[in-house]
Each structure stands twice: as structure tokens, then as C-alpha cells.
Amino acid sequence: MSSKKSINRKEFISKGSRIAVSLCLGGMCGHILANRSVGRETVWQIDPAKCVQCGNCAINCIHTQSAVRCVHAFDVCGYCNLCGGYFPPAANDLNTGAENLLCPTAAIKRTFVEEPFFEYSINKELCFGCGKCVKGCAAFGNSSLYLQIQHDICTNCNECAIGRSCPADAISRVPANDPYKLRGNLIKT
Amino acid sequence: MRHSISLSGKIFLLVLPLVFSILFSQDRFPRPEFDTDYSKPFTQTPSPDSLLIEIVDVVVMAIALGLAVFFIIRKRSRNSIYLLSLFSLLYFGFWRKGCICPIGSTQNIVQALSDPLYFIPLNALLIFALPLITALFFGRAFCAGVCPMGAAQELVLYKPVKVPQWIAVPLSLIPYVFLGLTVLYTATGTGYITCQLDPFVAFFRFGGELNMIIFGLLFLVLGIFVGRPYCRFFCPYGVLLGWMSKFSKWHLAITPDHCTQCRLCEESCPYDAINIPVTPVTPTEKRQAGIRMFVLIVVTICFVGTGAFVGSISHVYLSKLNPVIKLSEQVMAEKTDPSIEDTLASRTFHESDRELSDLLAEADNLRNQFKTGSILLGIFIGLVIGLKAIAVFFKYGGKDYEADRTDCFSCGRCMPYCPDEHERQKTLESKQRLYESIG
Structure with a gap:
């Protein structure tokens, strides 16, 4: 259990970056979907x-x-x-x-x-x-x-x-x- | 007799055709009325069958990505990945003629963000996003099993040669430059250069411009000895996938268990994407590394400055590809020097009712966009060169032999090299035998 709680620095950076990158990607796609997409071909x-x-x-x-x-x-x-x-x-x-x-x-x-x-x-x-x-x-x-x-x-x-x-x-x-x-x-x- | 028509009559005669042309805008000749029972045929307009097939494309891509992830992470089977990539080559390549692909869809995304008149179809957005989301969690499964261009190069790879680092590192900068240029040229409405420089689409379509076929053949011949030359040294979408994959939660693992550092996998990767373990540094080395890091950061800042400067002077040349700027330059050149032969575009412009001032204003606006864009492109390239230099001198390495998350295509070639993998297969087999004997 204790090993689960103490995340080392590398894992922390990796996890933080992953969340940041997914927010960027999701934000961009969401913006395009909401404003710049007609949803049809x-x-x-x-x-x-x-x-x-x-x-x-x-x-x-x-x-x-x-x-x-x-x-x-x-x-x-x-x-x-x-x-x-x-x-x-x-x-x-x-x-x-x-x-x-x-x-x-x-x-x-x-x-x-x-x-x-x-x-x-x-x-x-x-x-x-x-x-x-x-x-x-x-x-x-x-x-x-x-x-x-x-x-x-x-x-x-x-x-x-x-x-x-x-x-x-x-x-x-x-x-x-x-x-x-x-x-x-x-x-x- | 010659002066028998009065002035008002002349005006009337002059105006008459104009009145007619307004009243019957297209009809120079009257539409006939038939005495026989002839009825006019209909104009046939075959509808596009693409609506359904484009939904199917997205579904097939999602399923293929899911399968690729399953084969890489759970099943750990190189053969399954290979078969999947062959299917993708047939479906996305030869059957769907390589259009639309995630590599090209980057341009649709950029245009959707920059062009207020362009609205992106939902399938283009999904085809762009699905492989990136997959890469963010599972690595570049798209490259391994779904990309038809990757599959074509996997197919020809016969005798992989290790590319020396002094060639590989500078060449690996090309995708970043290409990505930057793609964004610049799409945002300025110049064209989709990723599609124009697609080396394999001519093969998928069994026809194309001669120079593109030669370009594609070069990549295929090179691909016999150098693993995936397009993916490693050209693909702009690979840059984005690499960024995502770097932070992937799960990723292809060379060993199913734990690395015994037997070094058997060391030479297995044709793409040079295996990180070898680094030895722990001594305190003196650590101090030297600190100094080196400082120097490299200063160098990076210099690169960024140089990039901005080069960008600011090169925008004139970069903008020459834009059709509007090209046309305005041609029209102005014809004006100053009448001996210059006109082009199709300039002839069309002269015949149209467009004002010259409009064209020049549009060209000026585009030039300003190119100026800003080129400086940003220069800064981006400078930053990439600097960071690459840092990455070369501070080669990342863990305790064990691991796949480099940015560069690894998850093709799975390294997995059978691991002795633990053979052990795992044996365990699986014996388990299967056990189950069979029971039931």
C-alpha cells in the first residue's frame, strides 16, 4: 500500500504531463467540435x-x-x-x-x-x-x-x-x- | 440615309441588348416549344456514396486501433500486428485510396482553426484525434498496425542497416520542419503540402505524377535497408504521435516480466528505438553534466534567436508558393514589363471583373501572415534543434532495456528476442494443455 502512495518524481512528471497533454488535445478538439464543425461531410x-x-x-x-x-x-x-x-x-x-x-x-x-x-x-x-x-x-x-x-x-x-x-x-x-x-x-x- | 437614326434611337439600340440580356440572363436563343410529344430529358446527378463509407472508415479505424493495442499490450504477438497492418494496407491504402488519413487530417484541423469559411467534417476530426488519444495511453499503436504507409514500409524492410547517429539525428529534424511548414502553408491557405508530398498515394491509386512515383519508389527502395524512412525522417503526424506517446500510460514492453539485462534485444530494433541502460553518474560527472546543461540551454536560446531571424528574412521566399501572392507578383510584373508572357492564372484574372487593388490588398494581407508565421516557424525549429541537442547529450535511459516511448512504433519485433517472452509462451502453452486435458 505504501508504495502506491509514494509516487516517485518521474511518475509524477509523466502523469502530470499526460493530464496536461490530454487537456490540450481535448480542449482543441472540443473547441473545433463546438465552433468549427458542421458535423456533416x-x-x-x-x-x-x-x-x-x-x-x-x-x-x-x-x-x-x-x-x-x-x-x-x-x-x-x-x-x-x-x-x-x-x-x-x-x-x-x-x-x-x-x-x-x-x-x-x-x-x-x-x-x-x-x-x-x-x-x-x-x-x-x-x-x-x-x-x-x-x-x-x-x-x-x-x-x-x-x-x-x-x-x-x-x-x-x-x-x-x-x-x-x-x-x-x-x-x-x-x-x-x-x-x-x-x-x-x-x-x- | 446615314444620319436617319436619331440620337435617342441610337441610345435605344445600344440599350436594347442590355435590356434583353437582363431580362433573359442566359437565353441568347429562345427555348423551343415542341409540336411533337417530345419531352425534355432530365439531367442525371449521381449522388456521392461517401456518406456511409466515411462513417465506416472511422469505425474500422477505431476497431483496428483497439485490435492493435490488444495485440501489442496483451497478446504480445508480432505476427498478429503484422497481419493487422497488412489488412490496413489493403483497406486504408488500396481500397480507400489512402484518403483521408490521419497524417493529412492535421491540415484539416489547422484549416478549421485558421480559416473562418472552412468547417471540418466530423470524420476528419475523429480520424485526426483517435490515433493521438490511443498514443496518449498505449503508445504509437497507429503506426504499428493501422497506418497503410507504415505497413508498406514494413513490407519492404528486408535487411535493416543501423543508421549512424550523425546522420539519423539531423534527419530526424525534417519531420519537425515539415510539420511547421504544413501548419504555415495550411494556415495561409496555400495548400495541403503533406498530401502533395505523400510518397505512397500514387501506388495506392495505381497512378499519379511521375515525380511523385519516383519519390515514392525512392522511399520504398531505401526502406529495404533503412527501417521506415518516411515514418522516421519525414512524417509530420509522427511528431504529434511521438509527443503523445512520450507520456503514454501503458506502452509496449520488451520483456513480459522483468529485464535481466541479457542484451539479446539490443540489436533487434530496426528503428533504433531501444534505450540501453545508463550507468549511474559519479559526482564529478554530475558537475560536468550541470555545466554542459547550462551551455546547451544557452545554445538553445541562441538557436531560437537565429531561427526567428532566419524566419523573418525567409518569409519572402516561403510565400512565393502561395497562389494569390504568385498571381499578384505575375500581374505586377506584366504591368511593369509588357514583354513578360502571361500565365493562365493572370489571363483568367484579366478576363474576370476583379479589381487589381483587391488582389494586391489580399496579397499584402497574406504576406503579413507569412511574416508572422515564418518567425514562429523559425522559433519552433530553433527550439526543436536545441532540445534535440540536449536529448543527444543527455540520452535518457532507465535501469533496463526499454522501448523509447517517442520513437518506438510498437511493431513488436523486439518481443521474441526476450528469453522471458519464450518462457511466457511456454507457460501459456502448458496452461492451455492443462485446460484442454481438464475440459
Whole structure:
């Protein structure tokens, strides 16, 4: 019993330090928990209003085929025959010939709806987020095409690799329960 | 004919597109109305499946930490720890792609404390805190069995070579410098440098930048001969774990019973983390030690002063990594010398409607932060160098062969070297046989 009561100096210092360190750690974590935590997860997303379509998304994502893909707000689209997102500015002809396409992977599908309207839809398997069509649609169109990080592909890195390389600071953390910055109203999760 | 449009008409024509652009902010072309029964498709937005998996991560980490502690303290089994670390390598490394890990979560903590716009997710906070709390009570069980990067290096360690002290001590300062830089660069919003300099994440993801793959390969090749080179000479989180583990209540013990000073374990540690017993000092040595201690404290104070001075002059160079400061310098350079080619960032800035004065004010604010931060970083590094020097000259040692609580990764390699451990195993076996014969 007596040995229990007389703690030697080394043990005392060790115990005191342990209590001090746990108080520091606990205090810091408690402070963060109380003031700086929302208690919910975040994911990365592109703000289409800030995006300048520089093409960095396509090459800097940790995924070989970038997690960024073009999405289409169909209710914003004008369904034009001469689509700024589908055809390059000096297209030879307005048809689906490979030489007339702006998209490098032919990921945009052009379907005739009725005179004079055409539907443009994105094949996400082929799209890699280069943003060429987005730039075209913004220059000559309604900006219905825009880039978004696809959360079924995104790894949700601690620091987003494309966010780091974005010149327009367009990529930021958003709450995971509201993970997209969308245009238009026709949306399905 | 040329002057047929009146001034008011001209103004009207000029204003007309503006009115239209305000009324129909996006629509340059009218939205079509279809005669056929075509209905517009929906935009697909796949939801993140990360919500559940991130809770699972925390639970798996907690269980793995518990198991590691059990294997180290109670079961005393090197093989179990090794198997656990292999599981962690597969789960946290290859399956979860090494993100998020406690090493990187340090940055989330710093950002949560410094950036008023950033709110830390609960899982990041837990992943940061759990290994530290464990270390505070049981030592660095995280390093032994849960860290995928530690496991990768354990796997390649084939022929450990003892690193001479004159190399090992200066190299062991790097983690402190790296930790300091991580805090500085995260607090100033420059970037997550711990993640950017993660040598193994490219392997976990089967792909990455070439220089990072080479960097990782260097560590792995070095790791064949030098035990855990990243953990010992680079890992910033290891510094925090070391601080916690130093005061741990329970810790891996080389001997299960009491040390007979047989010296069999002396060379067993590939990480040079076994403290050998010190001989009691004579009174003359004690006086000399007193003088030496005084000199070292003075030297430490000098180091701190030098660190503060070096920090105050180096902040200009340290701040060059910050994207805002880089952009402001680029824009100013283009302004003074038009022959300088613009960068993507500066082009984007010119095309945006941001004011130059805003950018310069932001850059100035950041420079001030860097100035304060660099001085604090210098003081921190000076203090660490001084304390390291004291630790080298006053090598801590007890009466027996013990694991160094700061440096020991609790891998358990030393335990089978102890003859008492073999005795314990035998007792366990005979006990088991006894139980089997009874029941």
C-alpha cells in the first residue's frame, strides 16, 4: 500500500504531463467540435459561374479519365441546329461527320427532334471534362452545357487536385447532401 | 440615309441588348416549344456514396486501433500486428485510396482553426484525434498496425542497416520542419503540402505524377535497408504521435516480466528505438553534466534567436508558393514589363471583373501572415534543434532495456528476442494443455 502512495518524481512528471497533454488535445478538439464543425461531410464541386473552361480539369484529376464531366441543362438549351457546343466555329457542314465535331471524343450525341430542333446529350462514358463544348456553348448559346464533378467517380480527396490547379478558384467544398451546382430545373438524382 | 437614326434611337439600340440580356440572363436563343410529344430529358446527378463509407472508415479505424493495442499490450504477438497492418494496407491504402488519413487530417484541423469559411467534417476530426488519444495511453499503436504507409514500409524492410547517429539525428529534424511548414502553408491557405508530398498515394491509386512515383519508389527502395524512412525522417503526424506517446500510460514492453539485462534485444530494433541502460553518474560527472546543461540551454536560446531571424528574412521566399501572392507578383510584373508572357492564372484574372487593388490588398494581407508565421516557424525549429541537442547529450535511459516511448512504433519485433517472452509462451502453452486435458 505504501508504495502506491509514494509516487516517485518521474511518475509524477509523466502523469502530470499526460493530464496536461490530454487537456490540450481535448480542449482543441472540443473547441473545433463546438465552433468549427458542421458535423456533416463535404464534397468538391465546380461553380459553373466561375469556371473559365481552361481544360485543367481534364488533365489534373487523379482519375485517368477525370471525374469532371459535362452536364446538360435541357430546359435551358435552345435546341439549335447550329450548336456552338457541338460544332467548331468554322464547321464545314452541320452534320454529325467527325470532321465537324468540336468534342475531341465525340461524346455529344445529336438527335433530330423536329424541324428545326436538335437534342444534344452527353455520353458520360466518353466525356473527360475538357470543357471545349462548354466554352462553345457560352460563346454562342444559352450556356446550357457546363462542367460538374460526378460524385459516383470522384474519390473526394482531402485536397482536390483540380481545385489546386484551377486558375479561377471555381472549385470549393460543398455539403454532401447538396453536392451539385446545377442550372435549370430538370434534375434527377 | 446615314444620319436617319436619331440620337435617342441610337441610345435605344445600344440599350436594347442590355435590356434583353437582363431580362433573359442566359437565353441568347429562345427555348423551343415542341409540336411533337417530345419531352425534355432530365439531367442525371449521381449522388456521392461517401456518406456511409466515411462513417465506416472511422469505425474500422477505431476497431483496428483497439485490435492493435490488444495485440501489442496483451497478446504480445508480432505476427498478429503484422497481419493487422497488412489488412490496413489493403483497406486504408488500396481500397480507400489512402484518403483521408490521419497524417493529412492535421491540415484539416489547422484549416478549421485558421480559416473562418472552412468547417471540418466530423470524420476528419475523429480520424485526426483517435490515433493521438490511443498514443496518449498505449503508445504509437497507429503506426504499428493501422497506418497503410507504415505497413508498406514494413513490407519492404528486408535487411535493416543501423543508421549512424550523425546522420539519423539531423534527419530526424525534417519531420519537425515539415510539420511547421504544413501548419504555415495550411494556415495561409496555400495548400495541403503533406498530401502533395505523400510518397505512397500514387501506388495506392495505381497512378499519379511521375515525380511523385519516383519519390515514392525512392522511399520504398531505401526502406529495404533503412527501417521506415518516411515514418522516421519525414512524417509530420509522427511528431504529434511521438509527443503523445512520450507520456503514454501503458506502452509496449520488451520483456513480459522483468529485464535481466541479457542484451539479446539490443540489436533487434530496426528503428533504433531501444534505450540501453545508463550507468549511474559519479559526482564529478554530475558537475560536468550541470555545466554542459547550462551551455546547451544557452545554445538553445541562441538557436531560437537565429531561427526567428532566419524566419523573418525567409518569409519572402516561403510565400512565393502561395497562389494569390504568385498571381499578384505575375500581374505586377506584366504591368511593369509588357514583354513578360502571361500565365493562365493572370489571363483568367484579366478576363474576370476583379479589381487589381483587391488582389494586391489580399496579397499584402497574406504576406503579413507569412511574416508572422515564418518567425514562429523559425522559433519552433530553433527550439526543436536545441532540445534535440540536449536529448543527444543527455540520452535518457532507465535501469533496463526499454522501448523509447517517442520513437518506438510498437511493431513488436523486439518481443521474441526476450528469453522471458519464450518462457511466457511456454507457460501459456502448458496452461492451455492443462485446460484442454481438464475440459
